[in-house]
Amino acid sequence: MAAGTVRAWWFAANSMLATTHSSTLVGLEAHPVLVEVEIARGMPCFDLVGLPEASVKESRVRVRSALDQLGFPFPARRVTVNLAPADVRKYGAGFDLAIALAILAASNECPTERLGDWMLIGELSLTGALRTVRGVLAQVLCARKRGFKGVIVPAPNAPEASVVEGLDVRAAECLRDVVEFFSAGKDLPPAPAAVSSPPGDLPVDLADVRGQQAAKRALELAAAGGHNVLFVGPPGAGKTMLARSMPALLPPMTFEQAIEVTAIHSVAGLLRPGMSVVDHRPFRAPHHTASTVGLVGGGEPPRPGEIALAHHGVLFLDELPEFPRDALEALREPLEDGAVTIVRARNRATFPARFMLLAAMNPCPCGFYRDGTERCACSDERVRRYRGRVSGPLLDRIDLYVPLPSVRIAQLGEPGEGPTSADVRARVTAARAVQLSRPDNGGDCNARVSPRSLKDIASLGADARTLLTTASERMGLSARAATRVLRVARTVADLEGDQEVTATHLAEALGYRTPTSGT
Ligand SMILES: Nc1ncnc2c1ncn2[C@@H]1O[C@H](COP(=O)(O)OP(=O)(O)OP(=O)(O)O)[C@@H](O)[C@H]1O
Ligand SMILES: [Mg+2]
Secondary structure: OHHHHHHHHHHHHEEEEEEEEEEEEEOOOEEHHHHHHHEEEOOEEEEEEOEHHHHOOOOOHHHHHHHHHHOOOOOOOEEEEEOOOOOOOOOOOOHHHHHHHHHHHOOOOOOOOOHEEEEEOOEEEEOOOEOOOOOOHHHHHHHHOOOOOOOEEHHHHHHOOOOOOOOEOOOOOOOHHHHHHHHHHOOOOOOOOEEEEEEEEOOOOOOOOOOOOOHHHHHHHHHHHOOOOEEEEEOOOOOHHHHHHHHHHOOOHHHHHHHHHHHHHOOOOOOOOOOOOOOOOOOOOOOOOOOHHHHHHHOOEEEHHHHHHHEEEEEEEEHHHHHHHHHOOOOHHHHHEEEEEEEEEEEEEEEEOOEEEEEOOOOOOOOOOOOOOOOOOOOOOHHHHHHOOOOOHHHHHOEEEEEEOOOOHHHHHHHOOOHHHHHHHHHHHHHHHHHHHHHHHHOOHHOOHHHHHHHHHHEEEEEHHHHHHHHHHHOOOOHHHHHHHHHHHHHHHHHHHOEEEEEHHHHHHHOOOOHHHHH
């Protein structure tokens, strides 16, 4: 017998191999992982290779115990698990199910014929119950893309997985269910129909806010064009109240947008059990003690932060100057690019972050600066330092700067006035429809239109051009600020139903630019 043939015979007689399929997350994307198990003669041991992080290595303990509970004593042999490809770092406990099934298959305890058609996702408890994992939606999308017949997911993740059409999604309660599905032909229930997330706290209605007409108009513009807003005003003027009315002014997301938002929440582990899709626009209001990582994302593996969680929705930063300077500066790039890339020594992940920034602050530390009374005792230097906590470049990215006056107590007793949230939402929806139907908008709202397309959709007449040039010089506007003014002017025109951007539209947009001094 030739040496090679002898080796092959020895190998066949002494070792058994089996493979199953799973996947791992890199940022928001899932990549397929082949789980290979070899059971060979030799000193009993259980090795796990293929760049596993600590949480994956712990899989050995869970799988061993779960198999014991099932009545399959762990093989008293040399068991090697390889997670391929080896150059992608693996995180999390979601490989447990695939590893357990591959061990059973290599021990001839589970038939292998159908195993190759299914992607297996799930963490095992020591008793063999299947536990929920993060990022299931992305993994099921990956399975569909790779042509798998179906996916088996833990039952609590099934509603989330069910949104993906075009492949068979099955829900399993425990390892035994999955083994019997492959070995005894016992059926696993299909994932239940999709369930929408319940809306959050009922937002404030605009009609409940007394006075503050300028702020209400700014909110309408922001909602219509996706522009960033900063409210500056004394305590109790209604800044927080106004910001919280924003969710009710925005039109619903499309299904594709809802899927993107759901995938981000799922990777962050924020999808409520039993929920399929987040179909309400996110409204994220992190506290000012939030860290930079909490705000922009980070960690190992990279996880989305508040700005990615606010994708297609609103990021509300109340008490803006109280946020750590680093955290605020880190917002500059995502505000421009609509995405954030997190680079770590071993990893790199990009998360979409197309959010609208709503911010609120007082004009000075005591809050009563130039409010017509003598209450404010802040020195000019103190006021300057307080405002300086929000950098010029960040302010440059604010499209609508809105000073709010105090509300008179008598006003609070007056009946509701002005438009209701429903009125504004109807106008916003119409204005957004105009934007989306305009090919130059590229399917986006005005705030995200490229400067090149802006030239086509907001071409100015002679009057308007002169106004923009003179005002830009007088107000010291940066090129970015001038572009942002034009975008807001386009939204003003869209709300009016005008095709042309006129000097009147432009004048309103210019009125919202950040002043260089005072409020
Ligand atoms: N314009 C308003 N119309 C009706 N109620 C108001 C108005 N402004 C304030 N209020 C009442 O005062 C409360 C506090 O308002 P809000 O928290 O919005 O103030 P703020 O401007 O954010 O103050 P601060 O600067 O202290 O954060 C509201 O919950 C509401 O009951
Ligand atoms: Mg407030």
